Amino acid sequence: MPPMSISEVARQVGLQSSAIRYYEQIGLLPPAHRTSGQRHYDTSVLYRLAIVNRARQLGFTLDEIRQLFFGFGKVTPASTRWRALSEKKLSELNNLMDGIKTMQRLLRRMMTRCHCETMDQCGRGIFRSGKCLPITN
Amino acid sequence: MPPMSISEVARQVGLQSSAIRYYEQIGLLPPAHRTSGQRHYDTSVLYRLAIVNRARQLGFTLDEIRQLFFGFGKVTPASTRWRALSEKKLSELNNLMDGIKTMQRLLRRMMTRCHCETMDQCGRGIFRSGKCLPITN
DNA sequence: CTCCAACTTAAAGTCCACTTGAAGGCAAGC
DNA sequence: GCTTGCCTTCAAGTGGACTTTAAGTTGGAG
16 A cells, blocks of 8 residues: 555545644644655544544534544543543533524514514513514503 | 613623624624713613524524614514524524434444444444444454 | 723634645656 | 646634723722
């Protein structure tokens, strides 16, 4: 297997070269081997980046992904690492969902129950009672 | 009703003074009356800010809130404005929900189905097949 | 008169995940 | 020897919604 250039790696994992340099910079990838300044990679970087991509798809931040790689004892199995982080993320996502559901409920209420003529009138209703009252009040 | 200072308004609507200045700066609030440089407000600003707060709670960006105020013909009723923007926002929220559900599904699959020992092994599985394969493979 | 709190402005900083730009290096092909 | 094309670094820009900072003004209490 010949070593790959940065753009070849980028192509294979569907990232931009600049993103890969950035990942190296923030310590998500180890410093690449260089010949006369230019980075060369072997296949292991593809696996590393596959994990990064998957983790991003799961909603993890780069910081959390760093935890995944470096935040555990060396002997901690990958599956254990995933489980620990996934549990936290799942509860975050649950909270996020609840927030969104609240927004949807309020939006639907606003759509059906607001009959205000002017924004000022609407604002008065919201300020006084938290609700947008019908014009008849 | 005596006019209020910016910090009094901030207190009543639960914002920081800097946020109110910022809203004025981006045109969400009209320029306030000033006596020797200092802003003074009457109650109408409370209504305006009640709407801004409510709209933010509903997931609208400041830009969308500006639409709510200024993006319609002068005679367009408030209720019509809300409905137009709410419909758009509801579909955005639906997309967001779908994304989150996908993440949750994938996270749960990852938690139950990943039995990898090393991250490298895990990455290989993801890279080759998109899945994190059991150690037996 | 002095001090303090509250106000003013403009500019810069924050977070996140990058991208873009400037300025330059290196190898191959013509 | 020149162009082309890919690479390098470092610094700065992006977006959204503000906050923070610096430097200065105003009004009132003591």
